[in-house]
Amino acid sequence: MTLVTxxxxxxxxxxxxxxxxxxxxxxxxxxxxxxxxxxxxxxxxGQAMPAESALAAHYGVALGTMREALxxxxxxxxxxxxxxxxxxxxxxxxxxxxxxFFRFGGQALNEVPHSRIVExxxxxxxxxxxxxxxxxxxxxxxxxxxxREVQGRPCLLERIWLPLPDYAVLVDDDPDAWGDLxxxxxxxxxxxxxxxxxxxxxxxxPASAEDAALLELAPEQPCAVVTRSAFDVGGRCIEWRxxxxxxxxxxxxxxxx
Amino acid sequence: MTLVTxxxxxxxxxxxxxxxxxxxxxxxxxxxxxxxxxxxxxxxxGQAMPAESALAAHYGVALGTMREALxxxxxxxxxxxxxxxxxxxxxxxxxxxxxxFFRFGGQALNEVPHSRIVExxxxxxxxxxxxxxxxxxxxxxxxxxxxREVQGRPCLLERIWLPLPDYAVLVDDDPDAWGDLxxxxxxxxxxxxxxxxxxxxxxxxPASAEDAALLELAPEQPCAVVTRSAFDVGGRCIEWRxxxxxxxxxxxxxxxx
DNA sequence: AAGTGGTCTAGACCACATC
DNA sequence: ATGTGGTCTAGACCACTTG
Numbered sequence: 001m002t003l004v005t006x007x008x009x010x011x012x013x014x015x016x017x018x019x020x021x022x023x024x025x026x027x028x029x030x031x032x033x034x035x036x037x038x039x040x041x042x043x044x045x046g047q048a049m050p051a052e053s054a055l056a057a058h059y060g061v062a063l064g065t066m067r068e069a070l071x072x073x074x075x076x077x078x079x080x081x082x083x084x085x086x087x088x089x090x091x092x093x094x095x096x097x098x099x100x101f102f103r104f105g106g107q108a109l110n111e112v113p114h115s116r117i118v119e120x121x122x123x124x125x126x127x128x129x130x131x132x133x134x135x136x137x138x139x140x141x142x143x144x145x146x147x148r149e150v151q152g153r154p155c156l157l158e159r160i161w162l163p164l165p166d167y168a169v170l171v172d173d174d175p176d177a178w179g180d181l182x183x184x185x186x187x188x189x190x191x192x193x194x195x196x197x198x199x200x201x202x203x204x205x206p207a208s209a210e211d212a213a214l215l216e217l218a219p220e221q222p223c224a225v226v227t228r229s230a231f232d233v234g235g236r237c238i239e240w241r242x243x244x245x246x247x248x249x250x251x252x253x254x255x256x257x
Numbered sequence: 258m259t260l261v262t263x264x265x266x267x268x269x270x271x272x273x274x275x276x277x278x279x280x281x282x283x284x285x286x287x288x289x290x291x292x293x294x295x296x297x298x299x300x301x302x303g304q305a306m307p308a309e310s311a312l313a314a315h316y317g318v319a320l321g322t323m324r325e326a327l328x329x330x331x332x333x334x335x336x337x338x339x340x341x342x343x344x345x346x347x348x349x350x351x352x353x354x355x356x357x358f359f360r361f362g363g364q365a366l367n368e369v370p371h372s373r374i375v376e377x378x379x380x381x382x383x384x385x386x387x388x389x390x391x392x393x394x395x396x397x398x399x400x401x402x403x404x405r406e407v408q409g410r411p412c413l414l415e416r417i418w419l420p421l422p423d424y425a426v427l428v429d430d431d432p433d434a435w436g437d438l439x440x441x442x443x444x445x446x447x448x449x450x451x452x453x454x455x456x457x458x459x460x461x462x463p464a465s466a467e468d469a470a471l472l473e474l475a476p477e478q479p480c481a482v483v484t485r486s487a488f489d490v491g492g493r494c495i496e497w498r499x500x501x502x503x504x505x506x507x508x509x510x511x512x513x514x
Numbered sequence: 515a516a517g518t519g520g521t522c523t524a525g526a527c528c529a530c531a532t533c
Numbered sequence: 534a535t536g537t538g539g540t541c542t543a544g545a546c547c548a549c550t551t552g
Contacts (some may be wrong), residue, residue, distance in 0.1 A: 051537060060525045064321075067538090077514030083538050084530030096513050168523060172410060189330040197513040203460065203504040222460065222479045222504065247479065247504070256353050256454040257334030282540060308518060319542045324519090341549030379523050 020120070028068035030059060035078060038089055039234050045193045048086040049079065056169060077196065080232070089233070092183045093192045095181040098226045099148065100241040101201065103251050104155045113155065114121050115182075117175035118214060119145035122164065129161045132229055140164045140173060146182075146216055154215050155249070160241040184228075186239075195233040206244050215244065222247035227238070287316060287326035292335060295346055296491050300307070302450045305343040306336065332403070334453065335490075346490070349440045349451045353442060355483045356405065358458065360508050361412045370404040370412065374432035376402035377473060379421065381468045389486055389497040397421045403439075404471055411472050413435075416464070417498040424448060443496075452490040458483050463487075463501050472501065479504035 024032075034055075043049050050058070056066035064244040070087060071251060075077045081087045123143045130137040141161050148156040160182075162170070167190050170178075178185050186192045204225045206212040223244045230239040281289075300306050300409075307315070313323035327344060330336045338344045356370060380400045387394040400416050404414040417439075419427070424447050427435075437441050443449045461482045464467040469476040480501045487496040 026523075048333065048537095053537085063525085065522055068521080081538065082531085084536085087533095093513055196514075199511040199513065201507075201509045201511065203481065203507050207531080209546060246492075250460045252458045254456040254458065254508075256350055256456065257452075284540075305518095310518085320544085322541055325540080328520095338519065339550085341551080343515080343518060343550095 016180075026061060027065050027068040030061065030066060031072040033059075034073060035076075037211060038073075038078060043089050044166060045089045045187075045195070045233065046091045048088055051086065066171055090195065092187055093165065093197060093230075098156060098158075098228070098245070099150075101224060101252050102155065102245050102249040104150050104153070104249050112180050113148040113150045115178070115180045116147045116149065117144060117178065118147050118157075119143070120170075122171060125161065125164040129240055133161065133237050134164045135163055142167050144175075155246045156204070156243055157211055157215050158243045160243055161237055162238065163237075164191060165184065166238065192238050193232055194238065196229045196235075197228055197230040199226055199228045203247055204244075207242075211244065215246070217246060271447040282323050282443075283318060284325040284329065287323060288329040289317065290316075291326065291330060292333075295330075295335060300346050301492065302346045302348045302444075302452070305345055307344075307512060309344065324379060329442075347452065349444055350454060350487075355413060355415075355456075355485070355502070356407075358509050359412065359502050359506040361407045361410070361506055367438050368407065368453055370407045372435070372437045373404045373406065374401060374435065375404050376400070377427075377432055379428060380487075382418065390418065390420045390494050392420055398422050401432075413500055413502045414463070414468055414472050415498055415500045417496065419496055423449060423495065449495050450489055451487045451495065453492075454485055454487040456483055456485045461503060468501065470500060472503070474507060481507040 003017065034049075037043065049055070052066050052070060053063060056063045059066065065099060070079065077090060079087055080090050082127050083171050097113075100194075122140055124134065124138040125135055125141045127137050129135075129141060130139060133141065135141070141163055144158075144160040144162065146158045146160060147154050148158065164171075167186075169189055183194050186194065198234060203222055204224045205220060206217065206223055209219045214223065215223075217223070224247050226243040226245075228239075228241050228243070229237050230241075261399050293308075294300070307311070309323050309327060310320060312327075313320045316323065327336065327338065331338060334343055334347060354370075354409055378400050381395040382390065382392050383392050383450045386392075386398060387396060391400065392398070398420055401415075401417040401419065403415040403417060404411050405415065407481050421428070424443075428444055440451050443451065459482045460475060460482055461476065463472060463480055465477045469478065472480075474480070481504050483500040483502075485496075485498050485500070487498075489495050
């Protein structure tokens with residue numbers, strides 16, 4: 001009598017009364033099952049998952065138990081719940097521009113700075129890049145240098161490394177058509193969604209005199225350097241980038257509770 | 258038959274069936290009531306609150322509802338729950354040393370750096386300090402300058418401002434007896450507990466040639482500057498401090514999910 | 515053994531979004 | 534009107550900590 005309206009790649013029900021619970025709580029086990037199904041691509045980012053009632057019925061658990069399992073995934077940043085609409089696998093990160101670490105004069109809030117692609121080349125991955133992207137050293141990667149401008153003034157310089165062949169479609173097309181936001185472009189053109197990222201902030205100098213000139217800074221001018229590894233929902237690193245900006249414009253706030 | 262074992266400063270029960278719920282959920286209202294009682298000092302930091310079952314009975318709500326209210330306070334960092342032991346008002350922050358922003362050579366993990374009080378004086382609060390501490394400009398404050406050393410090498414210099422008369426007992430005693438950790442000392446000597454803090458990280462130079470000399474840095478050497486406002490559980494700012502450290506040793510990691 | 519928080523159930527009803 | 538997540542109830546039992 002139960003209609004299974006969803007394709008599933010796992011046993012429909014853990015019958016026989018025996019569930020794999022070797023000390024793991026039911027809600028934790030449910031969360032892991034759902035996480036695996038998301039990672040398996042059963043529900044893709046932005047797509048709605050079945051209703052909590054449907055999931056609870058599917059697994060034969062109480063509603064409250066399934067709610068707790070879903071809450072774990074929300075806390076993980078894996079899914080997002082919207083009252084009255086449904087439960088969704090989270091899309092790419094937003095509002096994570098390195099620009100949020102800086103205060104550039106006259107910068108309007110939420111203003112997306114203009115992007116200019118300064119360089120795009122297929123190169124062999126240097127050791128550092130290869131390690132970050134979990135590739136063999138020397139493997140082909142797409143290297144991009146991008147300058148970001150606020151009100152016509154250069155403020156951030158980014159060096160970005162992208163693993164090939166995942167980003168192959170970006171090798172030969174027109175970079176001017178990429179737009180100002182890369183992550184939505186990655187999703188649309190390459191089917192790659194950034195789900196999580198780690199940033200490391202340090203102080204240093206521009207990587208070269210040419211980079212300093214692009215930023216209109218003296219070569220020895222101190223810069224804040226933001227190194228970011230970006231991962232997809234499966235935990236694979238799909239972008240590595242380093243961003244430079246004038247240290248005098250750097251400002252970052254931390255809440256401690 | 259119900260024994261009221263706790264002193265309470267509010268009506269014991271919201272009788273008459275009418276609870277102040279002008280669109281607020283019951284659990285949110287409960288959380289606010291409990292928050293007010295904590296801020297009122299009914300349960301002090303480190304002390305156990307009544308059991309969730311007792312609280313639920315006291316307010317005449319279901320256990321699960323009270324659990325949700327308590328969960329909100331946990332998420333706020335207001336309380337802490339320990340399985341089998343109880344629910345506790347959170348103590349002072351730990352592991353919030355500005356040292357966590359730096360990597361100094363040979364620094365062992367969790368090593369508490371040695372502290373040396375370089376200056377202690379009662380001064381009139383400058384405008385900036387007065388604003389941070391919500392005092393009148395020129396009001397008396399205790400100014401402390403502290404040098405922190407790792408393996409005998411100076412690494413951080415702190416300028417700390419403390420509102421008077423709250424810290425009056427520190428004006429004339431022996432600073433060498435303060436120890437390496439100030440916040441536990443504040444709690445023990447002055448009855449002041451840091452519950453929350455906000456830090457702002459910027460880039461700059463030492464405040465004076467003398468400060469640079471204390472850090473054994475050139476006066477023009479770039480430094481990371483960490484400005485911290487520390488608040489008690491009631492939201493009052495009870496400490497304002499600025500910390501300088503060599504920018505070359507600065508390293509900070511941010512997780513984005 | 516007693517007391518605590520953590521898990522789980524099986525409902526009911528409410529608030530929000532969409533068609 | 535229907536379907537979604539959010540709130541609330543009233544229990545039961547489990548896991549952990551302490552005396």
